[in-house]
Amino acid sequence: MKYFIIILSVISFANVFAQDEPISAFLEKWENSKKYLLELAEAMPEDKYNFKPTEREMDFGEQLLHIKVNMDWLSTSYFGAEKIEKPKEASTYTKAEIITFLETSFNAVSKAIETTKPKSLKEKVDFFAGPKTKLQILNLLQDHVTHHRGQIIVYLNLNEIKPPKYVGW
Numbered sequence: 001m002k003y004f005i006i007i008l009s010v011i012s013f014a015n016v017f018a019q020d021e022p023i024s025a026f027l028e029k030w031e032n033s034k035k036y037l038l039e040l041a042e043a044m045p046e047d048k049y050n051f052k053p054t055e056r057e058m059d060f061g062e063q064l065l066h067i068k069v070n071m072d073w074l075s076t077s078y079f080g081a082e083k084i085e086k087p088k089e090a091s092t093y094t095k096a097e098i099i100t101f102l103e104t105s106f107n108a109v110s111k112a113i114e115t116t117k118p119k120s121l122k123e124k125v126d127f128f129a130g131p132k133t134k135l136q137i138l139n140l141l142q143d144h145v146t147h148h149r150g151q152i153i154v155y156l157n158l159n160e161i162k163p164p165k166y167v168g169w
Helices: 002-018 021-043 060-079 095-114 118-122 134-158
Strands: none
Touching (some): 021 095, 021 134, 060 134, 118 134
């Protein structure tokens, strides 16, 4: 019986610390994602921020602002982040301004997720693609950044600019 109580105590203790695991794992990855995207944004010369490989694609600056707007939308709609003003067209901003917008949005997402209760990640929310859990929305935040970051890596390569070394987990 003594060993049963010890084992049960260890399992219970581990469960208490595992409760915020998705949040802490997300925040660690999010910080690395921010660092890497900002390095990519810095790597592109300002005069190439209007580069796009085809007419149907967004240009480099538009890609970055699209990432920012999506972060703002998901974090304010589902995690209670403070509203951030939606930017105008990318061509109206400097490289430095776009990078500042990105950094501000990454930080706002972090702040909102830090205050999210782990249990709330199981809550279903209305989403245009059908009901999703908040955990799915959290995954979408990162997935969307990754998707468009991949595109801007191609933009850098098409301009003969070596992308910075990947920053992962």
